[in-house]
Amino acid sequence: xxxxxxxxxxxxxxxxxxxxxxxxxxxxxxxxxxxxxxxxxxxxxxxxxxxxxxxxxxxxxxxxxxxxxxxxxxxxxxxxxxxxxxxxxxxxxxxxxxxxxxxxxxxxxxxxxxxxxxxxxxxxxxxxxxxxxxxxxxxxxxxxxxxxxxxxx
Amino acid sequence: xxxxxxxxxxxxxxxxxxxxxxxxxxxxxxxxxxxxxxxxxxxxxxxxxxxxxxxxxxxxxxxxxxxxxxxxxxxxxxxxxxxxxxxxxxxxxxxxxxxxxxxxxxxxxxxxxxxxxxxxxxxxxxxxxxxxxxxxxxxxxxxxxxxxxxxxxxxxxxxxxxxxxxxxxxxxxxxxxxxxxxxxxxxxxxxxxxxxxxxxxxxxxxxxxxxxxxxxxxxxxxxxxxxxxxxxxxxxxxxxxxxxxxxxxxxxxx
Numbered sequence: 001x002x003x004x005x006x007x008x009x010x011x012x013x014x015x016x017x018x019x020x021x022x023x024x025x026x027x028x029x030x031x032x033x034x035x036x037x038x039x040x041x042x043x044x045x046x047x048x049x050x051x052x053x054x055x056x057x058x059x060x061x062x063x064x065x066x067x068x069x070x071x072x073x074x075x076x077x078x079x080x081x082x083x084x085x086x087x088x089x090x091x092x093x094x095x096x097x098x099x100x101x102x103x104x105x106x107x108x109x110x111x112x113x114x115x116x117x118x119x120x121x122x123x124x125x126x127x128x129x130x131x132x133x134x135x136x137x138x139x140x141x142x143x144x145x146x147x148x149x150x151x152x153x
Numbered sequence: 154x155x156x157x158x159x160x161x162x163x164x165x166x167x168x169x170x171x172x173x174x175x176x177x178x179x180x181x182x183x184x185x186x187x188x189x190x191x192x193x194x195x196x197x198x199x200x201x202x203x204x205x206x207x208x209x210x211x212x213x214x215x216x217x218x219x220x221x222x223x224x225x226x227x228x229x230x231x232x233x234x235x236x237x238x239x240x241x242x243x244x245x246x247x248x249x250x251x252x253x254x255x256x257x258x259x260x261x262x263x264x265x266x267x268x269x270x271x272x273x274x275x276x277x278x279x280x281x282x283x284x285x286x287x288x289x290x291x292x293x294x295x296x297x298x299x300x301x302x303x304x305x306x307x308x309x310x311x312x313x314x315x316x317x318x319x320x321x322x323x324x325x326x327x328x329x330x331x332x333x334x335x336x337x338x339x340x341x342x343x344x345x346x347x348x349x350x351x352x353x354x355x356x357x358x359x360x361x362x363x364x365x366x367x368x369x370x371x372x373x374x375x376x377x378x379x380x381x382x383x384x385x386x387x388x389x390x391x392x393x394x395x396x397x398x399x400x401x402x403x404x405x406x407x
Contacts, residue, residue, distance in 0.1 A: 034311075043298035047308035048195070051300075054344035057222045058353050080359075087214055087357040091221050115260055116212045116359055122238055122261065122273040123210045127360070 058086050059096035071148055078149035079128075088112055088147065113141040193347045195301040199369040200341055201396035202355075203378055204277055206403070208362035211236055211275035213257040215354035215363060219279075220258070222342060222353035231328050232256040233339040234279035234354055241405045243270045249405040276399075276406055277363065279354070280305060280326040280339035281387060284394030288318035288327060297336070303368070303396060304341045312336050323391045341365070368396070 039045035064085040065072045075081050086092055088107050095104050119129040130136075144152055219234045220227060236257030240250040254261065257275075267273075282305050289297050289305060296311035297318055312335035319327045319336060330337040342352035346365065350356070355363045366375025378384075378400075385402045386395035399406075 037295065040301060041298060042295040044295070044308050044311060047298070047306060047310070048300055048343075050308070050310070051306050051340055051343040052347050054223070056345055056348070056350065058218065058345075058350075058356050060345075060350045060356060082361055083359040084356055086218075087359050091218070091353075115214075116210055120211070120261065120263065121267075121271075122240075122275055124207055124274075127210050 056093045057091040059091075059093040061085060063096040064092070075148050079151055080148065109140055109142050109147070110136075113145075113147070193349075197369060198302040198346075198367050200282065200303050200346060201366050201368050201375065201398065202279070202282070202341070202352075203364040203366055203375055203384065203398045203400065205362045205364070206274055206276060206399060206401040208360040209236070209275040209277055210360055210362075211238060211257060211261050212359065213260045214357045214359060215277060216256050216258045218353040218357040219339075222345075223340070225337070226330065226332070229255040229258075231330070231337070233326075233337070234277065236261075237276045237278060238264075239272075239274055239276060239403065239406060240264060240267060241272045241403065242268050243272060244268070246405055251407075272403065274401075274403065276402075277354075278324065278326070278387075279397065280341070281324055281393065281395035281397040282339075282341055284396065285392065287321040287323060287391070287393060291317040291321040293317065300343070304343055304346075305338070306340055306343060307336055307338060309333060309335045323388050323393065324395075 034044050034046070036045040037043070061084045068085070071085075089104055090107070092104050095102060114132050117128060117130055117132075119131050123129055141147070213236060215234055216232065216236060219225060219232075223233055225231055225233055235253055237251050237253045238257075238261050240252075242248070242250070252261075252264075257277075261275075282303060284299070284303070286297075286299060286305050289299055292298075293315065294311050294313055296308045296313070298306060298308070300306050314329060314334045314336065316329060316336070319329065327336050327338045329335070342350075342354075345352060351365045352363075355365045364375060364378065366378075367373045368375065379398065382400045384398035384400050386393075386398060387402075387406065388395075
């Protein structure tokens with residue numbers, strides 16, 4: 001009988017090694033793979049909430065209009081009607097939420113205007129473009145144009 | 154009234170008044186965090202973007218807003234979105250000159266000494282949020298994935314920084330963030346679109362050249378736009394199922 005087991009001992013050793021390997025794999029897996037991995041697909045479900053958790057910096061047009069309806073009314077029929085407030089005034093989520101700093105800085109007039117309206121062959125032909133030196137010289141744009149309703153009547 | 158009975162009645166009452174998602178939302182409101190109320194259901198949305206080349210003026214507002222909103226490194230090597238300027242010599246249209254000084258962050262200076270017969274235009278680029286994303290397929294640890302609402306996201310906790318996805322992306326939209334040594338890319342402002350806001354780049358685009366669209370919302374103007382315009386995607390031969398649609402795209406754009 002003893003001699004018979006002796007014949008199988010190499011197989012038993014092999015099986016024990018396999019079982020130990022599988023155990024190590026399972027323990028390691030439970031340790032390294034997060035609990036919510038694979039809830040939807042091959043990723044950690046909590047990563048969706050992580051991506052959502054980031055605070056916003058741009059408040060969005062609706063938040064601006066809520067308080068500054070006078071400006072939005074002025075802009076409604078003007079050529080800049082579809083330019084959002086934060087496109088020129090910058091990211092103002094903290095301002096909209098009422099936190100510090102409450103007073104946004106005034107945009108740097110000419111540099112801002114020129115950023116869009118300087119003449120370039122790459123721009124769509126229909127877009128209003130000017131040769132800045134020719135058009136204004138050293139004058140500030142807001143001497144003639146109201147940025148909220150830029151057309152001079 | 155004993156505690157368990159009271160609990161049962163309150164639970165049953167709430168179940169009658171508020172069901173499902175509304176009940177979960179109510180928990181968040183009771184805790185004083187209404188902004189975390191999960192009234193956003195991922196399976197109700199399918200996000201994409203339309204870029205109208207015929208409207209882009211290369212002002213770089215989108216590039217600046219994206220960096221501001223998402224805290225992207227302010228150097229000239231890391232961009233979640235950027236703008237390229239194409240100058241196509243019509244005598245040699247297969248070899249366009251492409252430049253993107255600082256990704257378009259500072260706008261575009263004039264190009265001196267251009268040939269007479271040229272076509273030139275701006276091409277804003279960002280993650281195409283592909284349906285069959287090559288980057289998702291190569292990630293060995295499930296750190297990058299397609300969200301149920303069609304946005305390709307990165308799980309920074311799992312990313313190894315192995316750079317497989319950076320190589321796999323045919324559009325060059327991924328980079329390694331040296332601060333974390335993990336991959337970073339456009340999230341389509343996932344933190345904004347899930348709160349009912351538009352992306353930072355769409356918010357500030359002065360000409361409306363960028364339009365975020367919810368393809369599962371039948372009332373979204375993106376459907377009207379896609380019906381009435383001949384849109385293209387970048388590198389259609391790669392069969393990535395890109396959801397960034399370009400209107401007026403020149404054949405020379407890679």
